Amino acid sequence: MTRASDDVIIKALARLLMPFIVAYALYVVMHGHHSPGGGFQGGVILAAGFVLLVVTHGLEQTRKRMSEKLAGVISSIGVFIYGGIGALCLILGGNYLDYGKLSKILLVTPAEARSLGILGVEIGVALAVMAVMYIIFFAIFTAGESPEDDGRAE
Amino acid sequence: MLVKDVISILFMLAGFFFFTTATLGLLRLPDFYARLHATGKGDTLAVLLSLVGLAVYHGFSLTSAKIVFIAVFMFLAQPTATHAISRAAFRCQIQPWTVAKGREK
């Protein structure tokens, strides 16, 4: 899809900026409870970083770091983390996503448990959003023809 | 009024002046490539000057370090974005405006 053209400048810039973009996205996710941002925004920035990598370095380089299958697994894990924390609060006798009740199993005060619970939910949301955006972009970019599916289709 | 404020105001005004010239260039120049001259150079320096002005006003702290980081990022990214757009035009065989072409019209 992407030609092996010699776009040295954009490639080199993407190479330099890519680790910083991903680190910044993780910062947005992890500090969601006392600065703007949170799971959804952080996940979108993560996915934007991967989009930049696909556009500049081609599909193969990106597949080496994260394949579509792994992205599918990660999206399920993200939803599971979110739902799991909510259900755990239900089991411990509170409402759905009532983080204060988590203090019984985390052995901390309810305030700290609330902070940790929000952090966990945000990580789950970020993983799910990132993986789903990544899958959507791959489906558009390859026009639905993934080479991983070739063996099964025939 | 403090010395810091005066320096900050000077930087901001210089940045605003270069933003204005960049915008006028974007509107007035005759051709796509020539317009990129205005935005690619003008916006880089204007953002740099404005960010330095804000950092001076805010004083020395972690926030001004972040502002300097944005300045470095813009310094790298703005010429690259300009190059990306102009390369797309060049690969699609769009010819630049020349004086001879301007006279014909």
Next chain:
Amino acid sequence: MTQFFLFVGVGMCALVLLCLYRATYGPTVLNRAAGISAIGTKTLIILLLMGVIYDRIDMFIDISMVYALLNFIGCVVLAKYLETTGEVSC
């Protein structure tokens, strides 16, 4: 001092309106891309000025960093798309 930043911000908004002319009526899609890129850099400064005026610059600086990042990525992706499809004359 706050008033000065307010005036600069208002002037910047006027410049954004001027750029919007290029982004709307630009003869081809490439001119629109250049105009939108210019609007992005001005918006970055407007966000920081808002942060100074509301005294919440530690919050607005994260937003403006994301804005700069997405402006750059959007520009590169748009250029790549136009280059691949070759539909630049509309």
Next chain:
Amino acid sequence: MEVTLLLEATENAFRILQRAREHAVGVLDTAVEFTAEETRYCDEKRCRALFTGAQRKKTQIHNFVGTSIILFAFWMLLSGKFDAFHLGLGAICCTLVAYLFHDLLFANVRVGDMRIVTARFIAYIPWLIEQIVLANIHVASLVLRPKMPIDPQIIEFKTKLETDISCVTLANSITLTPGTITIDIKDGVYYVHALSQKVADDLNAGEMEDRVAHIFMEADHLYVQDVLDAARIYQTLRV
């Protein structure tokens, strides 16, 4: 009569046998030589594979550690919270990112000459900023004059720079200096859009290219660091 014939026949047979023996010895000798050659070749190949493997492993570890340290500094700049919980989160995140992207940040960089390159690059920046200010004054004077005196043209020139990063520095510097933007790079040929004849001539003089080549040490002692690295690794392998 019969005895002489018999003697001659025996002598002939002996001579043939002798020749056959010499031939066989020759064949064996060449075979032995070939085998020795083969073994030496195999040894060399294995040695070289070991050497490159060790070198790659070493650069990978260097890259991983360097990326993690730089990202952790970046994280502390962003976070601004220095308690154990947030620093721990930062360490985990930075290690993860460095594991995923360790080959991106430092591709084609030798560790030894990093310091000189950084120092020269920092010395290059003030000149660049001066050029940017000149460029903006140029654009402003063009735009504010009612009749814009421009004569745009595309010029091409071939560069002598080799590595990616120096090409990128030259291209972005061209974009930021008065009257020129880089449009394309194809096989080392730069296509530059210039606003007037004068700036095009300035660019063809090649002052900036020499400066960039000086920063990334492309003109002088390019291969000294390679030789030093190789000598050190060979020594450790031999002991």
